Amino acid sequence: MIPADLRYTEAHEWLRLDGHTGIVGITDYAQDQLTDIVFVELPEVGRKVDAGDATAVLESVKSVADVYAPVAGEVVEINKALEEHPEYVNESPYDNGWIFKLKANSGDASHLLDAKGYQKFLDAQEH
Numbered sequence: 604m605i606p607a608d609l610r611y612t613e614a615h616e617w618l619r620l621d622g623h624t625g626i627v628g629i630t631d632y633a634q635d636q637l638t639d640i641v642f643v644e645l646p647e648v649g650r651k652v653d654a655g656d657a658t659a660v661l662e663s664v665k666s667v668a669d670v671y672a673p674v675a676g677e678v679v680e681i682n683k684a685l686e687e688h689p690e691y692v693n694e695s696p697y698d699n700g701w702i703f704k705l706k707a708n709s710g711d712a713s714h715l716l717d718a719k720g721y722q723k724f725l726d727a728q729e730h
Contacts, residue, residue, distance in 0.1 A: 604698055604712055605630070605722055610673065610715035617697065618673040623710050628701040629661070629670060629692065632725060639693045643685040646703055650678045654688040654714075659702050663693065672716055676705035 609617040615633035619626040634640065644660035652658050657669035658678070681703045685691055692700035716724060 605718045607718040609697070610712045610717065611657045611721035611724075612671065612673045614671050616671055616673050618707075618712055618715060620707065620710060620712050623676075623707045625674060625676070625678070625705045625707050625712075627658075627670070627673060627686075627700050627703050627705060628696055631696050631720070633668075634693045634696045634700070636644060637661060637668055638665045639663055640689045643682075643689045643692065643702065645681040645683075645685065646678045647675065648678055650683060652705070653677065670702055671707065672728060674705065674707045674709070676707040678703050679703040 609619050611630065617628050617630055618710050635675050640663045642662040646658045652672040653675045654672055656672045658672045659670040661668045661670060674680050683703045684699065685702065694700065
């Protein structure tokens with residue numbers, strides 16, 4: 604199930620915008636591909652990022668993957684619970700498994716995919 608209230612990147616990040624603050628995580632599809640996540644390298648609060656910048660790192664039993672900023676902004680909060688419980692990203696990618704919050708330079712996420720667009724993107728990947 605792809606939540607309809609989020610915006611998505613083709614690198615499988617999601618963004619929940621509330622004004623100019625955005626919560627970022629990875630999609631259920633991404634966590635499933637990575638398998639069991641064992642370590643999360645969180646960004647530093649105060650770090651300024653451009654859209655597409657590698658901002659966090661996820662280590663799984665299978666591989667290592669970057670998490671990219673879906674929009675430009677400044678990291679204002681990190682999910683410290685992931686330091687002790689990286690499995691939250693697998694268990695609850697859209698809720699407890701969020702990775703960081705950004706103060707977005709602009710509230711414009713129109714370049715990101717909506718839920719239907721992301722589903723079409725996934726369907727195209729499988730063919």
